[in-house]
Amino acid sequence: MNNEARQEILGSIRTHLAASAPFDAREDQQTPVIQSQQSPAADPVALFKQNLEAVGGHCLIANGDAEIANALTQIISALQKTKLRAQRIAVSDAPELVRLMHMTDLEIEELGIAPGASDIFRFDAGISTTQAAIAETGTLVLDSVRERHRLVSLVPPVHIAILNASTIYMTLSETLSMLQSAEELSPAVTFITGPSRTADIELTLTIGVHGPQELYVIVNQSQ
């Protein structure tokens, strides 16, 4: 694309770098010693829960599908008593999630292939899978190849995510390695750490801006 500009910019970079050479020689270059990271010894689930709650997220632990279904029902009925309503619930069409939802009595809408804005904006709550998590920061990792619904975890004011305990990594560094070890990085990987927030007015924290106001994570310990 626009080759002339490309050539000129690259040329300019090379020319100016060459001009810098005599001065570079005079600068004291210090090579930093890079130490390898060590994973802290801790229970990933407990650490994840602690860190998620520290940023205002909710974390429930469950063992197996029946307990997850139960947890979901409890979350929704509690929310229905608040002004967040949780009447219209969108669910990502990931097969494991659909199966789980059928175990509950909840009235849900399974999302089609590409919900448009007008579709997705009318939901009160969105339920998605999670591909991984980072314990040291309480972060969820969603990957658009396996959780292809990007909007369900973003648009509705409540986001509920199901997370398998075995996919919780201790550190950011391990998580980045894991992402890169896939054959190809998926087109959109998203890290989510708590509900959305801003401090743009007088540096006063407000929770719930464009993204969800409430984040619930149900950790499945049996997987």
Place this chain on the structure above:
Amino acid sequence: MKVSLFVTCLVDQLWTSIGVSSVEVLRRIGCEVEFDRRQTCCAQPAYNTGYLREARQVAQRFISIFEESNAGAIVSPSGSCTAMVRHYPQLFAGDPEWLPRARAVAAKTHELSSFLVHVLEIEDVGASWQGRLTWHDACHGLRDLNLKTEPRTLIRNVRGAEFVELDHADACCGFGGTFSVKYPEISVAILDQKIDAIERAGVDAIVSGDASCLMQIGGRLSRKGSKVQTMHLAELLSHRQ
């Protein structure tokens, strides 16, 4: 040890008692003090205003004078001037004649509190002073020379002095050389934060290691009719009851 005093042009012209006190303290602890009368300035004003040619001329003169000394150290009662001398190698980077000479002089030059605590390993100079005082960390001394604990250690050993830590002791006083007269309104606005902190500390004196900061702070304190004294570390340390 024999030390060569680098008194600084500011102290020489505007605050001689800092120089006199420095000599007294150094002699009291057993140093022989030499003063090379050819000295003038370290070149900081020109360097900081972007006049590198002039800065190099004056720096070369400084180097030529002080490299002749056989003293064990060059000692200065100013963090910013000492920091300037430590920048000489950068000023003469790539210059085969002056770079090694700059390095040699820079390595021998010390700020007073650092010299006492690290070179002579003396923390108590036998001073005494009655009253409540606080310390302002001058920027170059703090950030270029890492002076933080040294002055506090020395002050804590002054008999009769009650030391309190200033709020934001490490915040700039707003002097910044020619900045203080090129942007006087901003300089004073920054200064007033320091003055407020000093007033809140309820002290009899504010002490620092740089005459420039003390002129800035003292100038505002006296304009406001404050009773708080401004004192250089050397003056405090030379004090005896």
Place this chain on the structure above:
Amino acid sequence: MNHLSSETFRENAKAALADAQLRGALKNATSLFGERRKVAAASLPNWEELRNQARAIKDEVLSHLDKYLEEFVRAAESRGAKIHWARDAAEANAIICRLAAERNARVIVKSKSMTTEETHLNTALQAAGMQVVETDLGEYIIQLADEPPSHIIAPAIHKTRGQVAELFTAELGMPPTDDIAQLTSTARATLRDRFAAADAGISGVNFAIAETGTIVLVENEGNIRLTTSLPRMHIAVMGIEKVIPRFADLDVFLKLLPRSGTGQRLTTYQSFITGTKRHATGEGPEELHILLLDNGRSRMLSHPVTRQSLACIRCGACLNACPVYQQVGGHAYGSVYPGPIGAVITPQLMGIDKASQLPYASSLCGACREVCPVKIDIPRLLLHLRGEISERKGSASERLAFKIWARVMMSPELYRLSSIAGRLLQRVFPISRAWTSGRDLRLIEPKSFHELWSDE
């Protein structure tokens, strides 16, 4: 928009100093930001090591920038992204306007991008007949107010809640309220509507990974995710210096950036975008365009001291630490980039003639250098620029003054005589007046230390 000029910095600063509301807002914001950053940095025992690593990575990239840019472009293109190169602001705006026009984009949503502020993109798009809506809350506020940003990461920090409330009432018909949660939900509701209608989304880029062709975006609100996943076209605008070599390098930068900027361990969302979606159906934009902007950056590579300007990761920590910024705020700098980093990159990007005051608007205290996550030596850069300015544009009288000063300092005799002259003239020198407007003047001693020593 009434931009103040960098060339009238001193006047701008005086006006800012007289604005009590602004000073209150600044004091609150900079001290909170500063405290939070300090706590966050202290919580990492290897903070210093991370800074060193980050700087080493940046130095490596910048000294081979052409190679890493080409690697990034190849990787991104292989995943379906379209790359555009822009030599300057005008070219960048023209390219983006053309892309939008070709796709009949009427409504464009934007997430915060300092680079697009730099090129004044919104003005160009609006002139071409498109509606551009800023979706970051701070940017939305200043867009409504028709003001430039006053801080690199919190653009509306100079405004009190009362001022924001007045603005929303006037521009959006919101019933009067001072409640920040109310203000936020008003903005959210208004902007949801624009998101739904948007034909294109324009974002910045925090990091561009050469190895994988990935662009990384960091935020708290969720507007970047919306901007980059809802509309069918996504245009990402980045300065050429944003590239980093490897995906694994993100570990270092994602630890440093949120802590330095807002004191958070991680911001709420990070988006790692690599090319376009796999399937024609499904969520996400159909097209990803990445625009690489030079606009004076390549020139900065020509000296190691100036090259480090390009290491900046736009965290804003230096602004919060700067005693000058703390007193006068961002607008006084007359530039999209204020504070210490602004004082060094504005003259380099815009030309020394347009911003010759900025490098002098500093007491050289070094607080900025201390908090910079990539260890940019801003005081050294300021001195370098002062050297250039005095060489090319310095005032004749100042140059003469320093020539005389050097002569005096080279000669003990002249030095002695000048001190005698000084004692006579000190009360009337113009320098004395600039000093005495706020401070008492300390007079030259009747006897210099030299003379006292001789007396001994």
